[in-house]
Amino acid sequence: MEEILGHMAYGFSVALAPVNLGYALLGALVGTLIGVLPGIGPVSGIAILIPILYGMPPASAMILLTGLYYGTMYGGSTTSILVNVPGEASSVVTTLDGYQMALQGRGGPALAIAAIGSFIAGTISIVLMMLFALPLARLALKFGPAEYFSLMVLGLSSVTSLAGASLTKALISTVFGLMLATVGVDLSTGTARYTFNVPQLLDGVSFIVAAIGLFAISEVLLAIEEVHAGTRRSAITVGRVWLSWREFKESLGAILRGTGIGFYIGVLPAAGATIASFMAYNVEKRIAKDPDRFGKGDIRGVAAPESANNAAVVGNMVPLLSLGIPGSSTTALMLGALMMLGVQPGPLLFQKHPDVTWGLIASMYVSNTMLLILNLPLVGLWVRILDIPERILYPLILAISVIGIYGVSGSLLDLFLGIGFGLVGYYMRRHDYPLAPAVLGLVLGGIMEQSLRQALVLSDGSYFTLVARPLSLVLLILAAFSLAAPYLIDALRRLRAAAPAV
Amino acid sequence: MIAHDRAAALVILAAAAAYFLGAWRLERPAMADPLGPSAFPLLLGGSLLLLAVLLFLFPPRPSGEPTQPAGAGTARLGRPGLVLGLLVANALTMEWLGYGLSTSAFFLGALTVLGERPWPRGILYSLAFTAGLYLVFARALHLRLPVGTLFGGH
Numbered sequence: 001m002e003e004i005l006g007h008m009a010y011g012f013s014v015a016l017a018p019v020n021l022g023y024a025l026l027g028a029l030v031g032t033l034i035g036v037l038p039g040i041g042p043v044s045g046i047a048i049l050i051p052i053l054y055g056m057p058p059a060s061a062m063i064l065l066t067g068l069y070y071g072t073m074y075g076g077s078t079t080s081i082l083v084n085v086p087g088e089a090s091s092v093v094t095t096l097d098g099y100q101m102a103l104q105g106r107g108g109p110a111l112a113i114a115a116i117g118s119f120i121a122g123t124i125s126i127v128l129m130m131l132f133a134l135p136l137a138r139l140a141l142k143f144g145p146a147e148y149f150s151l152m153v154l155g156l157s158s159v160t161s162l163a164g165a166s167l168t169k170a171l172i173s174t175v176f177g178l179m180l181a182t183v184g185v186d187l188s189t190g191t192a193r194y195t196f197n198v199p200q201l202l203d204g205v206s207f208i209v210a211a212i213g214l215f216a217i218s219e220v221l222l223a224i225e226e227v228h229a230g231t232r233r234s235a236i237t238v239g240r241v242w243l244s245w246r247e248f249k250e251s252l253g254a255i256l257r258g259t260g261i262g263f264y265i266g267v268l269p270a271a272g273a274t275i276a277s278f279m280a281y282n283v284e285k286r287i288a289k290d291p292d293r294f295g296k297g298d299i300r301g302v303a304a305p306e307s308a309n310n311a312a313v314v315g316n317m318v319p320l321l322s323l324g325i326p327g328s329s330t331t332a333l334m335l336g337a338l339m340m341l342g343v344q345p346g347p348l349l350f351q352k353h354p355d356v357t358w359g360l361i362a363s364m365y366v367s368n369t370m371l372l373i374l375n376l377p378l379v380g381l382w383v384r385i386l387d388i389p390e391r392i393l394y395p396l397i398l399a400i401s402v403i404g405i406y407g408v409s410g411s412l413l414d415l416f417l418g419i420g421f422g423l424v425g426y427y428m429r430r431h432d433y434p435l436a437p438a439v440l441g442l443v444l445g446g447i448m449e450q451s452l453r454q455a456l457v458l459s460d461g462s463y464f465t466l467v468a469r470p471l472s473l474v475l476l477i478l479a480a481f482s483l484a485a486p487y488l489i490d491a492l493r494r495l496r497a498a499a500p501a502v
Numbered sequence: 503m504i505a506h507d508r509a510a511a512l513v514i515l516a517a518a519a520a521y522f523l524g525a526w527r528l529e530r531p532a533m534a535d536p537l538g539p540s541a542f543p544l545l546l547g548g549s550l551l552l553l554a555v556l557l558f559l560f561p562p563r564p565s566g567e568p569t570q571p572a573g574a575g576t577a578r579l580g581r582p583g584l585v586l587g588l589l590v591a592n593a594l595t596m597e598w599l600g601y602g603l604s605t606s607a608f609f610l611g612a613l614t615v616l617g618e619r620p621w622p623r624g625i626l627y628s629l630a631f632t633a634g635l636y637l638v639f640a641r642a643l644h645l646r647l648p649v650g651t652l653f654g655g656h
Contacts (some may be wrong), residue, residue, distance in 0.1 A: 052643050166562035168553055169535060172514060175550045179521060182546065188538040189531045193539060194524055217589070221582040391616035392627065395609050398585070399635060402592060402605075408647025417591040423586065429509065432562070449542040453535050461536030 004130050011358030014059055015366050023064040028370045031071015035088065036079055036382045040223075040397055042072030042088050045331045048397065050208050050337050051404035058341045059355040064361040066253050069124070073273070073313060074375050077114040077306050090273035090309040093281045097294060097301025104297050109243040110425045113251050113299055115375050116243075116304040121259040121307035122368040125314035128263050132359060135352075137322035140347035145454035146465050148346075148404050150475035152448040155325035157204045158268070158482040160437045167483070169433045177441020178448070182206045187446075188453060189261050200413050207336040209414045210442055212401045213421025214428075214435050216327070220394045221420035221426040242376075243299075251303035254284050258307030265308075267316020272328040273309035273316070280308030314364060321349060321429055322359050326443070329436040346447075511558035518554055522547030528552045584615045598623020601640075606632040 014020060034045030046068055053061040064261035072088065080091040094114065101110040102426035143151065156178075160170045183194045184204030195201040258280040285294045285302040294301050297405035321326045327334040338345050343353055350357050375382075405418040428435055459465035467473045525543035546594075592608040599607075609628035618624045638644045 051645065052639075052646075059512075160508065168556050168560070172550065172553050172557065175546055175553065179543070179546050179550070182543050189534050189539050191528060191531060191539040191541065193528060221586060224581050224585055261647065391613060391618050394585075394616060395612035396631060396635075398612065399590060399605055399608065399631065400639075402589070402596075402608075403601075403635060403639050403645060403647065406596060407639055407647060408644075410646050412593065412597060416590075419586070419589050419593060422589070426582065431506070453537045456536045480644065 004134070007134075007354070007358045008130070008362060009263060010354065011360075011362030012365075013360035014355050014359030015063060017486020018462040020060055020063050020359070020363065021366065023060050024067045024366050025370060027064040027069075028367050028374060031068035031073075032061050032075040032078075032371070032375065032378075033071075033385065034068070035072035035075020035077075036385050037075075037388070037393060038074065038426075040216075041219060042076065042392070043333065044219045044397070046333050047211040047215040047401050048404055050211060050333065050340075051408040053172060053337055053341065056341065057262060058338060058343045058353065059359040061341055062070065062334065062356055062360045065337060066360055066363055067367045067370075069330055069334075070310075070364070070371055071314060073310055074371050075117060077118070077383065078111060078375075078379065079386060081110045081114065081302065082383055083386060090277050090312070093276070093277045093305040094302055095373060097296070099299050100295070100297035101299065101302065102420070106297065109247055109299065110302050111379055112243040112376065113247065113303045113370055116248070117251065117255045117258065117303045117307040117309040117370045119368055120255050121262060121311040122314060122364065124256075124259050125263040125266075125311040125481070126361060127132045127363050129314050129318055132267065133318045133322045133357075133361075136318065137347045137350050138266040138477065140323050143347065144469070145458065146472045147475065148451040148470050149448060149455055150466060150472040151323060151325060152444050152451065152481070153369075154475045154479040155319075155327075155439065156444065156448075156484070157322075157479040159327070159440050160266060160434075161483045161486060162387070165432050167486070169431075170437055173433045173435065174437035174441045177299050177438035177443075179446040180210060180438075180442045182449070187450065188444020198413065200411055204446075205417070205442065206409060206414055207340055207442060208408055209405055209418045210421050211333055212337060212405055212441060213418040214439060216397060217422025218425025218429055218435075221422060223390070224394055239426070247299055251299050254300040254304040255307045256282060258304040259311045262308030263309030263315040266312030266327070267318045268315075269328070273312040276312035276315075277305035280304040317360070317364075320345070321360070322347060324349065324447075326410035326440060329439060332436065332440045332443050336400050336439070339443070440487050504563075505567055507561035508558050511554045511561070514557065515551065515554035518550035522551060581615060585612055588612055588615070597648050598651055600653055601636065601647040602632060603650065603652075605635070 015024070030049070031042075031045075034042060037045070046065065049068065053064065070269070073090070076086060076088040076091040077094050080086045080094040081102050084095050084099040086092045086095055097111045098114070101107060107380065119423060140151075156174055160174045161167065181200055181204070185195075185202050186193055192202060242333070261280045261283060262273070262276040265279060281294075281301060281304050284300050285291050287298065288294065288298075316331050318333060319327055320331045324335065324347070326335045334362045335345055343349070343356060401418065401422075402415065406412075407414050416499070425435060427433075428438070455465055456463070465472075466476065522544065525547055526541045528540040528543070530538050530540065532547050588608050588611040591611075595604040595607070596606075606628045611623055613624040613627060614621060618627065636647065640647045647648055
């Protein structure tokens with residue numbers, strides 16, 4: 001414990017450095033803006049901003065990204081409550097009771113409990129995270145290349161299994177991402193692969209280009225199919241953003257339960273904030289003495305999911321920092337950004353880059369506090385941003401995407417690749433191919449191949465090593481289980497449904 | 503939807519085959535680890551071949567979403583298509599016309615396609631956005647944006 005306190009003190013010295021405070025503030029503000037803006041999700045918003053991280057110290061870049069990520073969460077809940085438009089999937093549940101509260105003129109308390117619940121959840125889960133991340137990283141230090149390969153398989157398969165309606169399509173998306181990772185010079189032999197004699201491709205497909213194209217450009221292309229004339233003006237009056245002591249006491253249980261559920265779900269690879277928020281809401285409804293009040297403007301229906309999605313964000317950081325395995329699109333973007341800045345993620349991150357890890361953890365406290373202070377008084381401003389018409393917003397996002405891609409690489413080829421990825425992403429979105437596995441595959445593909453090859457060097461070319469080493473075997477079994485889980489659950493349900501009839 | 507997925511499966515099958523062949527043809531260097539540069543790509547190509555066959559044989563049942571009325575599909579594609587064209591034009595002219603002209607033309611086109619009226623206001627917005635983004639990204643964040651060969655840049 002003392003050791004952790006020492007690390008934390010160091011972390012705060014990084015996070016509270018004036019420059020980094022500035023980045024945290026910038027991230028929190030821009031993140032909230034992205035969260036509030038209609039029609040652009042947090043992943044796209046973060047993707048188009050990755051080019052500006054170029055050349056930054058990795059710790060500052062991570063602090064900025066964390067602020068952004070947190071900010072989008074806060075911003076997303078604001079629009080869920082006030083205009084019934086969830087800024088992102090993880091605040092969909094919040095619309096159920098949040099918008100009802102706003103309609104009843106209780107928008108103020110709803111916003112306040114979302115912010116306060118998020119703050120409490122964030123703070124508690126950061127403590128939990130500190131307790132979990134370091135031991136997990138220590139365990140992972142025992143990993144050899146075989147275990148590391150199996151860990152990647154587990155990371156990819158768990159993201160894949162939860163990603164979409166069709167497992168086949170999700171797997172196609174995963175393999176597509178892994179294939180992109182094979183473009184370029186093979187690091188261990190120097191062979192050029194899939195470069196078609198184009199010199200710019202020797203370095204491989206740029207992560208920035210793929211992320212911006214697949215997430216941001218495709219999202220805009222899809223959204224402009226349905227741009228409406230005029231604005232989606234909200235006629236909701238917010239009222240005073242505060243809540244009574246009674247309302248707070250009523251929600252405290254929901255906040256704490258939401259935190260526990262959210263953190264637990266967040267740590268599991270792939271199961272992110274969205275699932276956490278749904279689960280927390282359902283648990284609250286189930287244990288309530290008066291479940292029929294839910295959906296009609298019950299404050300617990302806002303407190304639980306908002307706490308849970310924030311705790312899940314923190315939980316998501318555990319596998320990211322300790323194992324180098326992202327559990328969501330956003331953490332995949334963070335991982336890609338780290339690698340772009342020359343930081344190799346993995347169990348050694350805590351030792352090699354304590355400024356990145358502990359600075360990031362400390363900056364989560366900082367961002368949380370900032371957002372709590374910022375959001376309550378600034379809600380009026382954020383609401384006005386909702387009035388920006390989509391027809392103006394979308395060209396802006398596309399222009400920023402183009403500037404980001406070209407400005408970093410100065411390469412027209414990258415620009416065309418980015419637009420091509422936009423088109424591919426557009427097709428994938430329209431036809432239910434999840435995007436997250438593709439980006440995760442691109443980010444993890446290189447390390448995955450290298451660790452497989454190193455493992456086979458050690459075993460003289462025998463694949464048997466992957467199942468002969470107990471830890472590796474366990475990871476592979478977990479991976480197989482995670483792919484089969486949706487089917488198992490389905491089968492169980494059918495069995496149970498059939499049982500009474502017999 | 504099912505017919506569409508089958509067609510997509512064929513395209514994916516072809517792409518996977520090409521990728522697999524590309525891996526097959528890779529030269530195997532004399533000094534290499536047991537797997538070499540082609541094993542992982544072969545594995546991926548093989549997996550995608552298998553997945554494409556699975557997609558063809560068992561296309562996922564359409565989800566419960568309401569199906570679009572026939573004919574609406576192509577009409578809806580018009581706007582994304584136009585904007586995509588503008589984006590390509592933007593990329594094509596970026597180094598020739600330079601950031602300023604190319605981007606403001608893109609804005610004017612996109613705003614008009616998305617319904618910004620009257621168009622003089624669109625011109626005003628286009629110029630303001632182009633200048634604003636230049637200040638933020640080129641001046642404050644130091645990203646390189648081209649002047650344009652037309653104006654003596656390179």
